[in-house]
Amino acid sequence: MSAAEEVVAEGHLAVEAVPKRAMTLGTTTSLVMLAALLIVPLFAKNFIIFQMTMLLIYGLAVLALNILTGGSGQFSLGQSAFYAVGAYITAVLMEQFNVNYALTLPVAGVICFGFGFLFGQPALRLSGVYLALATFALATAMPQLLKLGFLEPWTGGMQGLVVTKPDAPFGLKMSQDMWLYYFTLVVVLAIYIFSVNLLRSRSGRAFMAIRDNEIAASAMGVNVALYKTLAFGVSAAITGIAGSLGAIAVQFVAPDSYTIALAISLFLGMVVGGVGWLPGSIIGSAFIVFVPNIAEGISKGLSGAVFGVLLFLVIFLVPHGARQVAIVSQQLLGKAKAPA
Numbered sequence: 001m002s003a004a005e006e007v008v009a010e011g012h013l014a015v016e017a018v019p020k021r022a023m024t025l026g027t028t029t030s031l032v033m034l035a036a037l038l039i040v041p042l043f044a045k046n047f048i049i050f051q052m053t054m055l056l057i058y059g060l061a062v063l064a065l066n067i068l069t070g071g072s073g074q075f076s077l078g079q080s081a082f083y084a085v086g087a088y089i090t091a092v093l094m095e096q097f098n099v100n101y102a103l104t105l106p107v108a109g110v111i112c113f114g115f116g117f118l119f120g121q122p123a124l125r126l127s128g129v130y131l132a133l134a135t136f137a138l139a140t141a142m143p144q145l146l147k148l149g150f151l152e153p154w155t156g157g158m159q160g161l162v163v164t165k166p167d168a169p170f171g172l173k174m175s176q177d178m179w180l181y182y183f184t185l186v187v188v189l190a191i192y193i194f195s196v197n198l199l200r201s202r203s204g205r206a207f208m209a210i211r212d213n214e215i216a217a218s219a220m221g222v223n224v225a226l227y228k229t230l231a232f233g234v235s236a237a238i239t240g241i242a243g244s245l246g247a248i249a250v251q252f253v254a255p256d257s258y259t260i261a262l263a264i265s266l267f268l269g270m271v272v273g274g275v276g277w278l279p280g281s282i283i284g285s286a287f288i289v290f291v292p293n294i295a296e297g298i299s300k301g302l303s304g305a306v307f308g309v310l311l312f313l314v315i316f317l318v319p320h321g322a323r324q325v326a327i328v329s330q331q332l333l334g335k336a337k338a339p340a
Helices: 003-009 027-043 046-072 079-097 101-120 129-145 149-155 176-200 202-212 214-219 224-250 260-273 280-298 303-317 322-337
Strands: none
Touching: 027 046, 027 176, 046 079, 046 176, 046 202, 046 224, 046 260, 046 280, 079 101, 079 129, 079 149, 079 224, 079 260, 101 224, 129 260, 176 202, 176 224, 202 214, 202 224, 214 224, 260 280, 260 303, 280 303
């Protein structure tokens, strides 16, 4: 019996372990996907490019949650709070202090890392559903905190702030949407590579040891408190960067844009993509970006019901998300290549 199965047998929540080789796609598949992401915008309209940009941004936020939940086994429903902090940091720096948009991303990442690390300190006493409830409270409170009167001169209060979308640099002949898409793609690829290396590093092994069995990890010398708060900090930093990119792409920030509904959508994206499978983050993002539009196209009056039915079908057919589909496909390909 594996460590994860023992934890489940004891009645605790656990996240199924993911082998290291299953964390990423194969080299050929990765190159094909990258080529598609590079080429498609060249032949698409600006609205499609905008949707693809949001696909990457939400994929980055889902990736951050995947590191926290799939990596260290900590459940969070408060990612919308970190997303909001990153978005507002970028909006305030750009509009109030005329800081270059690219420079706001690392600032948002560092501040959100500190925010997440500090929040992880009191959360050390919580686990499972209790930790989820604590993060739920954070997500619920954040929109109200952004409306506080003493912050209004910077945040714009309930009215929010308008963010200026940047032009392409160096005189490049491309639209603002296309430039922002490629800029976002570079950022997402860099963070994806960082995340893969993180989970394969010593710190990543510590995360997964805590996820599988916290008591056993502590007995092996893992500093459980440090790595649990570190996982929160890294996840918050990446989510904050996603929020920064989202503010630039949407060109507007307001408290009501970062409610608990956003946090639940990100959690849904992680589950649909496959918990602990990093490439599934973009698949989960595609689900939360495009499926609501598909549901509305089927029935505007019952779009919520249609979305619920589609979600139920996905959970029923692939309970482990897109990762399950990938594993089955790899097995089928392996059998096809095997000699008769």
